[in-house]
Amino acid sequence: AQSVAQPEDQVNVAEGNPLTVKCTYSVSGNPYLFWYVQYPNRGLQFLLKYITGDNLVKGSYGFEAEFNKSQTSFHLKKPSALVSDSALYFCAVRRGGSYKLIFGSGTRLLVRP
Amino acid sequence: EPEVTQTPSHQVTQMGQEVILRCVPISNHLYFYWYRQILGQKVEFLVSFYNNEISEKSEIFDDQFSVERPDGSNFTLKIRSTKLEDSAMYFCASSEEGGQGQPQHFGDGTRLSIL
Numbered sequence: 001a002q003s004v005a006q007p008e009d010q011v012n013v014a015e016g017n018p019l020t021v022k023c024t025y026s027v028s029g030n031p032y033l034f035w036y037v038q039y040p041n042r043g044l045q046f047l048l049k050y051i052t053g054d055n056l057v058k059g060s061y062g063f064e065a066e067f068n069k070s071q072t073s074f075h076l077k078k079p080s081a082l083v084s085d086s087a088l089y090f091c092a093v094r095r096g097g098s099y100k101l102i103f104g105s106g107t108r109l110l111v112r113p
Numbered sequence: 114e115p116e117v118t119q120t121p122s123h124q125v126t127q128m129g130q131e132v133i134l135r136c137v138p139i140s141n142h143l144y145f146y147w148y149r150q151i152l153g154q155k156v157e158f159l160v161s162f163y164n165n166e167i168s169e170k171s172e173i174f175d176d177q178f179s180v181e182r183p184d185g186s187n188f189t190l191k192i193r194s195t196k197l198e199d200s201a202m203y204f205c206a207s208s209e210e211g212g213q214g215q216p217q218h219f220g221d222g223t224r225l226s227i228l
Binding site for chain 1: 117119144146148155156157158161168169171204206211213214216217218219220221222
């Protein structure tokens with residue numbers, strides 16, 4: 001069965017420090033991986049995706065994510081966190097032949113000034 | 114930047130009543146989706162829709178649910194006879210194409226409360 005795990009409910013980081021939000025997945029075949037961000041009272045906003053090719057993908061607002069096939073992980077990173085990055089982050093996977101996005105449970109990122 | 118818009122933002126309905134949730138996808142998008150998130154749980158896929166047909170649905174999407182594109186801009190989700198457990202945030206999404214690498218763009222959601 002396909003699944004996504006986000007092992008941390010919350011990540012706390014000081015402004016200016018690097019951040020990592022973890023995601024691991026289980027899917028048959030090649031995975032198509034996505035990160036979304038949700039601000040209060042808003043929908044899920046697409047950040048970045050991995051389809052194939054370079055294992056480091058860059059997205060919006062300075063975020064990037066590293067795909068690791070052997071560890072079945074797709075961790076979200078940012079070199080220098082901003083207070084405005086505080087939000088709920090969702091990792092999602094889609095398998096070949098399906099339209100369905102399978103989401104993780106979300107990780108709340110709190111960036112302290 | 115074009116957005117998916119959903120109305121209403123909050124819908125309160127008596128159990129057993131029919132409810133229609135409305136969405137206007139991004140104008141040049143061809144694939145449409147509904148997801149829901151019950152409070153405290155994961156975002157779950159309900160259905161995908163393309164070319165006036167359901168292309169995929171989950172086991173949640175039973176006979177109580179239906180989707181329709183009544184005109185060139187709207188995409189609706191109907192729940193025929195609501196149950197308490199239908200209370201959730203419902204998200205509409207759209208994508209330009211259906212390929213696996215295509216990101217789905219989400220609206221802000223409709224919070225459905227069943228009394």
